[in-house]
Amino acid sequence: MGEPLSIGIVGGGGWLGRAFAEAIIDAQIVPPEQLTLSHRSGQPGFLPSATWTRNNQELVDRSDVVIVSVRPQDWPAIEISAHGKLAMSVMAGIPLDQLAKRLKTDRIVRALPNAAAEVRNSYTPWIGSQGVTADDRNVVRRILEACGAADEVKSEADIDYLTGLTGSGPAFPALLAMAMIDDAVSRGMNPDIARRGVSAVLVGTGKLLEARAENPKDIVQTFVDYRGTTAAAIEAMRAAGFEAAVREGLAAALWKSVTMGQAT
Numbered sequence: 001m002g003e004p005l006s007i008g009i010v011g012g013g014g015w016l017g018r019a020f021a022e023a024i025i026d027a028q029i030v031p032p033e034q035l036t037l038s039h040r041s042g043q044p045g046f047l048p049s050a051t052w053t054r055n056n057q058e059l060v061d062r063s064d065v066v067i068v069s070v071r072p073q074d075w076p077a078i079e080i081s082a083h084g085k086l087a088m089s090v091m092a093g094i095p096l097d098q099l100a101k102r103l104k105t106d107r108i109v110r111a112l113p114n115a116a117a118e119v120r121n122s123y124t125p126w127i128g129s130q131g132v133t134a135d136d137r138n139v140v141r142r143i144l145e146a147c148g149a150a151d152e153v154k155s156e157a158d159i160d161y162l163t164g165l166t167g168s169g170p171a172f173p174a175l176l177a178m179a180m181i182d183d184a185v186s187r188g189m190n191p192d193i194a195r196r197g198v199s200a201v202l203v204g205t206g207k208l209l210e211a212r213a214e215n216p217k218d219i220v221q222t223f224v225d226y227r228g229t230t231a232a233a234i235e236a237m238r239a240a241g242f243e244a245a246v247r248e249g250l251a252a253a254l255w256k257s258v259t260m261g262q263a264t
């Protein structure tokens with residue numbers, strides 16, 4: 001297959017489905033009229049020039065590439081035949097063999113984006129089944145890179161782990177931001193200043209980490225060696241179990257990712 005002529009997104013009205021749909025259109029991978037999006041209840045208000053349907057088989061029949069973006073608990077109710085077409089799942093926890101069986105195609109990609117796809121800054125690891133061709137891989141890269149950065153990985157176990165690390169990832173700095181803002185407000189800071197300040201810290205740190213070649217570990221050590229306010233905070237946070245809390249959180253996400261797939 002060369003350029004995909006048409007793309008369909010099952011669950012295209014949802015959070016991630018919308019992010020993918022808008023990124024695909026912005027990157028001009030297909031024009032809106034070649035994009036089919038399915039929804040369950042009322043038609044959402046965005047991308048009115050795309051084709052919207054409640055009929056997922058109709059979506060598949062209109063599309064060269066089918067993206068499945070429903071929640072894992074809604075996956076067992078999806079009854080479609082992709083007729084050997086390229087299909088990509090972004091669902092957490094659903095393994096390649098289950099996807100191939102239910103979608104009736106051996107050209108399957110399992111991808112795991114994150115919420116930053118909404119602002120074209122996802123990190124998306126992915127893996128393809130045996131039947132995925134070199135052309136399919138190019139199409140997949142174009143779609144995923146329209147949403148941010150993407151890496152093909154070697155095993156599904158990598159996807160299971162990365163589901164928690166990078167798929168859930170944006171939630172963790174958000175949790176940190178929430179705790180920082182709560183502390184600031186509890187000490188009488190103006191909430192708007194606290195929010196703006198903490199948001200600037202997160203964005204600035206992202207850019208700093210991207211710009212600097214060294215490992216975050218080295219940056220942390222530089223702060224520790226500085227022996228100032230930052231070192232005092234880092235040492236107190238570590239003594240309160242910061243690293244253990246992160247380890248336990250990631251273990252819980254991995255467990256959920258693996259067991260969720262087994263449950264469907």
Ligand SMILES: NC(=O)C1=CN([C@@H]2O[C@H](COP(=O)(O)OP(=O)(O)OC[C@H]3O[C@@H](n4cnc5c(N)ncnc54)[C@H](O)[C@@H]3O)[C@@H](O)[C@H]2O)C=CC1
Pocket residue numbers: 010011012013014015016017038039040041054056069070071072074077078090091092112113114115167168
């Ligand atoms: N939101 C996130 O940060 C991430 C989500 N994911 C995965 O992406 C998938 C979608 O997640 P979200 O977009 O967050 O959920 P969501 O709930 O916002 O969107 C899912 C959409 O699918 C629709 N839907 C359900 N059954 C349908 C059916 N039979 N036909 C047509 N539409 C149907 C729902 O009405 C909803 O609009 C999930 O499997 C999740 O594991 C993966 C990585 C990150």
Ligand SMILES: O=C(O)[C@@H]1CCC=N1
Pocket residue numbers: 092114163167168
């Ligand atoms: O929380 C979830 O289950 C979804 C999948 C990975 C990130 N968000």
